Amino acid sequence: MNSFLQDLRFSLRQIRRSPGFMVTAVLTLALGVGANTAIFSLLDQALLRSLPVRSPEQLVVLSGTGKAWEGHSSNHGGGVEQSFSYPMYRDLRDKGTAVFDGLIATAPTSVGITRDVTQNRVSELVDGEVVSGNYFSVLGVKAAQGRLLTASDDTVPGGNPVAVLSYAYWQTHMGSDANVAGETISINGAPFVIAGVAAPEFQSAVWGQVPDLFVPMSMLDVVAPGKGKRLEDHTDRWMNIVGRLKPGETPQHAQMAIAPLWHALRAEELKALGSQPQRFVDEYLTRSRLLVAPGSRGLSYSRESLEKPLYAVMGMAFLVLLIAAVNVASLLLVRSAARVREFSLRYALGASARRVVQQLLLEGVLIGIVGGMAGLLIAPLCLRVLVQRLSTDGPTAFSTTLDARLLAFNFAIAVAVSVLFSLAPAVQLLRPDIVNSLKQQTTTASGGTLNFRSLVVSLQVGLSVLLLVGSGLFVRTMQNLRHVDTGINTSHLITFHVNPLLSGYAKEKIPALHQQILETMAALPGVQAVGATNDAELADTGHSGDVTVEGFTAPPDEDFRIEIPYVSANFFHAMQESVLAGRSFSEDDDAAHPLVGIVNETFAKHYFTTPAAAVGRRVVGGDGKQGEYMTIVGVTRDAKHGNLRDAASPTLFSPMKQAKSADQLYLYLRTATRPEQSFAMVRQAMKQIDPGLAVDELRTMDEQIDTTLGNERMIELLAISFGLLATMLAGVGLYGVLAFSTTQRTREIGIRIALGSTRLGVSRLVLADVLRLAGIGIVLAIPCSVLLARLLRSQLFGVSSADPLTLAGVILLIAVVAVVAAIVPARRASSVHPTTALRAE
Incomplete structure (x- = not known):
């Protein structure tokens, strides 16, 4: 116990003597621990935690x-x-x-x-x-x-x-x-x-x-x-x-x-x-x-969709933590290398290897504990940001509170990582070269130490490459989803939802109210077109059922589900969905006229081969035993309905005026001005119609798409954040090993300059070192990243796990970071005076 207390006091003095080192190591560790704790909190709440109920x-x-x-x-x-x-x-x-x-x-x-x-x-x-x-x-x-x-x-x-x-x-x-x-x-x-x-x-x-x-x-x-x-x-x-x-x-x-x-x-x-x-x-x-x-854990409608994204993000956070641990280990190697003479003197005075290792482990554990405490400050901030991103469309089931289990998780990670990164310098100092160290024949450490540190930094670069490739694939996925052809012109389009039934309206009064709302919205200044449907567009919902097509015999095992929305007469005009064959709906398509319908391309090709062949054919909902057949009067271009990942569903549109029941209404207003400028005008107009009629989900269509892409947006945010953090940590690691190796080679550099080497040649020497370290990490990590990315294929869209653009971008970014990390050591090496260098030892 006495030796432990002595080492503890000495460790505290050593840490106090190197505040810059302490701050860098603690912040590096805190970022990794804090990010992991925040992400694990989301994963715990969604996938692991039991309901707060009895037994x-x-x-x-x-x-x-x-x-x-x-x-x-x-x-x-x-x-x-x-x-x-x-x-x-x-x-x-x-x-x-x-x-x-x-x-x-x-x-x-x-x-x-x-x-x-x-x-x-x-x-x-x-x-x-x-x-x-x-x-x-x-x-x-x-x-x-x-x-x-x-x-x-x-x-x-x-x-x-x-x-x-x-x-x-x-x-x-x-x-x-x-x-x-x-x-x-x-x-x-x-x-x-x-x-x-x-x-x-x-x-x-x-x-x-x-x-x-x-x-x-x-x-x-x-x-x-x-x-x-x-x-x-x-x-x-x-x-x-x-x-x-x-x-x-x-x-x-x-x-x-x-x-x-x-x-x-x-x-x-x-x-x-x-x-x-x-x-x-x-x-x-x-x-x-x-x-x-x-x-x-209770029933869940969304757990399955969150499981893979959360595990993917947790893997990314773990990579950040691993990079942080390697980085701190690299910093400790620099620090321990500078203390070779100190520990050699201890060995010479009779200190045991156990006591030396205890000293180093104790210093590492102290850094880990302080880093864990700092991580406790960072984790709630990260968690609040994540929950806010997840709750943009209303209340979320995720809590921003860290419970005792998560606090224990935080400290367990911090202590485990601290012990891990403390072992690297401890192993290096188990058998020091006591004679040369006491003679000060080397200023820092042996070539083996430098090689070990170079290996550590290459590992760090490789881990950064893994994370950056994953981040790049997620960013590319989000870009593809944002630019996918939906079949709808979402620019200058407003959407909102009303449900008269939920405001106490009798069913027989709802059709007249719907017509009043459509006419009122169409009369608003700056509104170019108004459409409505009972089935929201790009909201990841749908009303589907079976249909019977006259003259078509379906295979016995066919399960061809059809979207069956009701739409207003001007719906296709408001959404700017083109009609490929036949005509669009008109105001005359009401209950007093024969039933008509419009189908999309996918429907027409499945049942009739071509859009033109569909016009004039008859179809009825269900098995055809009940209900009246409607005549297809038009075919529209395919448009995505549920979400952006899925292909367009086969769809049978019916005019709203012929609907037996169309209670709720999703309205779409195309404006000549910025859509946000019309929000207040829409609310005021609806209030004049009926103050008791609640207006829900008033937003632009682009905002609606962002809401549907909530999980993807969260992953993109985290991917970018973790990618930038990994890049920064890789840069710090590269700078550290170059600064260390340049200092150790001061005498060699002086001799080179004395023998006629130019300062540009010395700079190239340093640059070659950094590119070698980065190159080793890249060569080892790229194949691994491609293999690991295959596990994320279900989360990707429009991009392969070996996307050449992503891989090239990552390699270029790491090369730029490596060059930037080499600038200061290269300038320092090229400015060495031969006389000063030869006197260095």
Whole structure:
């Protein structure tokens, strides 16, 4: 202990004597540790952390296999196999008590809330969650204010207008009012009583969802109007099921135990569907399974899309940390090389190798601890920036708070890395050349030390190349996505969303309101064209279904899903989508005239070979047994609808005036001036139509695309940040080894100059050293980077893992950094006076 305390005091004195070294090493380490902690926080929250509920390890998520289905199905970003009908949920809940302590049902929805704020009527669209009455009790969530929903709130359809607010909504919109329970708010035009407020740490059983309020399933027709009798329809799959196992039960055993009940329930539903072909029966019943998967992290609609990007970013952050560690190791090698005589004297006076290694490790651990503490200051800043980038389109499930586990992760990384980079100088000083060192025959260290440091710097350059190649590929991907041909002219285009149903409008009054909105928007100054649809463009959503084409027999196994939006007469003009054959819609295409439709290129080529051949053909939605056929009057050029990565979907457009039901409206205004200048004008015009009609997602079309590219934008930001940081660290490492080697070769340089070498020749000598080090790192890293980039192929777009432009750019950048790092050492070497150099030793 005495020797340890002595070494500790000595280490502190040594660090205090070299403040510049300490600051450089600590900042380098802090950047690597802080970045890793911030990224790991996102990864932990999205992929690892359990829900903040009672005994989350008992939770399971249910999903059903079997492709065959009749009726309507919908999903909210997750797989359609996780969607169930409410009657199926009710039967599983009531009859599956042998293995489940409870099953809960959940589905997201948007609702319109109207409140009186300082005597002003405020209307807004918010995110809600429709849940079964046992939702909070099964999860084990407590109330922050008032009470939560109970089973008694979910008995009589339409008979329990109560709601529970999320803690965040209560804080931001209700001013943390302690008397909020019992107050009344208007949801979709109907009065609801606030029962209470959920616990602050709880957001939803669905990770990624940030609902503002929860309402019981019995109030579905009020909060999600116009959806039919979903609480009774066995063929409408629209909600998700999460369960809690009985104590001691496992998901595997529960899946086997519930299989007979699932088979029986499916058999009953199959009977209700009537006579079906054997292939349908096999898919619907024989091959169908109810899967019971662990659900401690909750259900998620977005986790799968975030998994690969987060792991990719975590890998990049780890590379930054590794580069930082190598850089600090390089700095320590410089420092230890300058202390060779000191440690040789210690050996000569009887110090053991263990004591010398202890001294060096202790100094490294101290740097690691201080670097870890500095990383604690950097990590929250990085995390806040990342969360802000992820929440540009509204609330996010990510938190900016670092919990105790992440703090432990931070220090574990710092200490582990500090021990790692302390070993390099310790190994170098285990067997010093005591005689030469005490005679001062060398000023710093042996050639072996220099070679080892050169290897370390080449490794650092190689790691930087790996990171820069990954960064370049992500940046190129984002550029390709931003410049992809969408089929729509997004310039000078405004979009916003209204849903009259969520503002209390009766369905029969909505068509007239839609027409009023279109006419009002078209009359605004600077507006050149107005179009509308019930299905948002480039929002990663879609309304799809089957169609029957007259005279076309589809193959038995064909699964050709068709987008089926309704659009206004001027929609294609506003979006500047060209018509390839036939005509566009007109105002005369209404309910008084025969049904017509327009298809896109992909649809026309699949069914009719050419666009011209499609005009005049007839088509009907579904299997053709019900509904009236419509005549195709035009074919439009393909345009991307869901997202920028996917190819254009086959699409059948119908005129809005012939729609049986078109409740919500996504409007698109093409302006002659900058789109942002029209925002206030649009809001004012909508307020004049009806102050209670909430305007949602008012933005430019370019902003809409940026919102859809949220994950890609986050990766691009981090890739650029990590790439610049890696480049800077590589430059520091190259400069350090050159400065060190130049100082060590002072006598050699002096002799060269004395024998007639020019200063330009000496500069070339230094430059050759740096290019050699950088070249070794590049040659070793390029093949590795190409191989590793193949793991990221699913995240790339329009660029290969061996993109020559990216590789050439990285090589050029590293070469420029190497040359810049060599400037000062080269000037210093070329300015050496021969007399001074020969006296150096």
